[in-house]
Each structure stands twice: as structure tokens, then as C-alpha cells.
Amino acid sequence: GDSVTQMEGPVTLSEEAFLTINCTYTATGYPSLFWYVQYPGEGLQLLLKATKADDKGSNKGFEATYRKETTSFHLEKGSVQVSDSAVYFCALSDVGNTGKLIFGQGTTLQVKP
Amino acid sequence: NAGVTQTPKFQVLKTGQSMTLQCAQDMNHEYMSWYRQDPGMGLRLIHYSVGAGITDQGEVPNGYNVSRSTTEDFPLRLLSAAPSQTSVYFCASSPTYQMNTEAFFGQGTRLTVV
Numbered sequence: 001g002d003s004v005t006q007m008e009g010p011v012t013l014s015e016e017a018f019l020t021i022n023c024t025y026t027a028t029g030y031p032s033l034f035w036y037v038q039y040p041g042e043g044l045q046l047l048l049k050a051t052k053a054d055d056k057g058s059n060k061g062f063e064a065t066y067r068k069e070t071t072s073f074h075l076e077k078g079s080v081q082v083s084d085s086a087v088y089f090c091a092l093s094d095v096g097n098t099g100k101l102i103f104g105q106g107t108t109l110q111v112k113p
Numbered sequence: 114n115a116g117v118t119q120t121p122k123f124q125v126l127k128t129g130q131s132m133t134l135q136c137a138q139d140m141n142h143e144y145m146s147w148y149r150q151d152p153g154m155g156l157r158l159i160h161y162s163v164g165a166g167i168t169d170q171g172e173v174p175n176g177y178n179v180s181r182s183t184t185e186d187f188p189l190r191l192l193s194a195a196p197s198q199t200s201v202y203f204c205a206s207s208p209t210y211q212m213n214t215e216a217f218f219g220q221g222t223r224l225t226v227v
Contacts, residue, residue, distance in 0.1 A: 004155070032213040043117070043203055043218035044156075051213040089155060099144045099163065099210030100171065103155035 002027040006090050006104035013080055013111050021075040021107045023064075023090035031092040033057075033066050033073040034101070038087040047075075047088070080111045115139050119204050119219035126194040126226045134189040134222050136204030142217070144207040145187040149173065149200040150221070156203065162187055163210050194226045 007022040025033065032051045036044040048057030053068035062077045073090060087106045094100035120135045138145065146161035148171075158171030162181040176198060178190040187206075191198060201223050205216040 034215075036216075036218075041220075043220045044205075044216075045218065046215045049213065049215070093213065098169075099146065099161060099207060099214070100158055101146075101156075101205075101216060103148075103157075105153050105155040 002031070002092060002094065002102050004090050004092055004102055004104035006088075006107050009106070010108040010110055013109070015082055015111055015113050016079045017111075019075070019077040019080045019084075019109065021088055021090075021109070023073045023075065023104060025071050025073065025090075025092050027071075027092055027095065029095035030068070031095050033064070034091045034093070035062070035064055035073070035075050036089045036091060036103075038089065038106075040086070044089060080109070082111045082113055085109055085111045117204055117206050117217050117219040119202075119222050121222060122220065123223050124225070126191070126224065128194060128196060128226060130194050132191050132194065134191075134202055134204075134224075136187045136189065136219060137185050138187075138204075138206040138217070139185065140206060140208070140217065141184060142206035142208050143184070144210045144214075145181065146171070146205050146207075146216075147177070147179065147187070147189045148203045148205065150203060151200050159189065159202075191224075196226045198224065199226045200224060 034049045035047040048059040050057040050066035090104040147159040148156040160179040204219045207214045
């Protein structure tokens with residue numbers, strides 16, 4: 001079945017450091033890909049998405065490119081802030097248009113001043 | 114602008130008790146779903162609904178029931194709580210069930226079964 005694998009956390013960075021969180025997926029067909037972020041004590045919210053190969057999603061300085069050849073959707077940010085501390089989830093949508101989302105296990109990011 | 118509202122935020126149950134987790138959305142979204150979040154496992158789909166009167170099972174449906182009598186509400190019922198159901202539960206809604214649609218999440222219900 002479809003699945004998403006994220007790099008293990010937690011990831012601890014100093015402010016202004018470069019961030020990469022790796023995400024790879026297994027899917028039949030061509031799903032849409034998402035990054036959701038969960039701030040402490042809150043629900044998940046969409047950070048960015050890409051709906052087809054070579055699309056780049058971007059938001060709040062974060063970027064991710066849909067790479068079909070490597071089945072990857074790595075999240076990057078050039079300069080992290082303390083306010084970026086959160087749990088990040090990579091997800092894919094079921095290609096059968098059932099509305100289902102399949103999530104990775106989540107990566108905790110802690111940014112220190 | 115309430116979005117997706119879940120109640121309660123915290124709950125402690127004894128093994129064997131039943132309860133209902135409430136979920137309501139005010140965005141007229143067609144699609145609603147319930148997930149559980151467990152450490153190291155991400156979110157797993159419990160049940161979902163593509164519209165009023167239509168529900169279906171997700172990845173981990175055992176021990177849970179749902180109904181969708183209105184577009185706005187999608188309650189999740191635990192029939193006989195077990196310690197394995199200790200988790201954080203999230204309700205989500207989307208405008209449609211199309212694969213590129215953003216999901217909107219509630220703030221979650223943290224359930225402990227003792």
C-alpha cells in the first residue's frame with residue numbers, strides 16, 4: 001500500500017541555520033504531496049503542497065519540490081527561526097479521490113536562539 | 114471564523130466506558146474525517162465521510178463508530194474504551210474529497226483510557 005517515510009527526529013538547530021527534512025513516498029499513480037505543520041497544543045495546518053511532478057510548493061520561506069524520479073518531497077528552509085519550532089508531517093493523498101491522507105510519522109524541529 | 118471545532122479537549126475514561134467525541138465544522142465542507150495520532154506513527158485514518166449520510170472505514174476503524182446526519186457534524190463514538198485507544202484524536206474537513214484539496218484540522222482531543 002501507499003506509505004510515507006520521514007527522517008527521524010528530533011532535529012535541533014540554531015536560529016538562522018539551514019533546514020532539510022527528508023520525505024520519501026511509495027504510491028501507485030501520481031498522488032498530491034503535502035507538508036503539514038503542528039505547533040504545540042494545536043491541530044495540523046497546511047504548510048505547502050504540490051500536485052504534480054516537478055511542482056515546487058512554497059510558503060513562509062519553506063519549499064519542497066515533487067520529485068517523481070526519486071519519489072521524494074524534501075522540506076527546506078534557508079534560515080529557521082525559533083517560531084518554526086513544531087512537528088512537521090509529510091503526507092500524500094490517495095489517488096483514488098477518496099480524500100484519504102497518508103501521513104509520515106512526523107519530525108520534531110526545535111530551534112534554539 | 115470557527116473552522117473545525119472539537120470537544121472535549123481532554124478526557125479520561127475507564128476501561129469499558131463509552132463516549133462520543135464531537136466534531137463540527139462551519140465551512141460547509143463535503144468531506145470529514147477522523148484520525149488518531151500516536152507517537153512515532155503519524156496520523157492514521159479511523160473513519161471518513163464524503164457527505165451527509167455516507168461514511169466509510171479508514172485504516173484503523175475497530176472499536177469506533179461514526180455517523181453523518183448533517184453536513185456540519187461528524188461525531189466519533191467509542192463503544193467500549195480500551196487502553197489501546199489512548200491517543201490524540203483529530204477531526205478534519207475538506208471542501209471536497211479530490212486529491213489535491215487542503216484538509217483543515219481541529220485542535221484535537223487528548224484521550225486517556227485507564
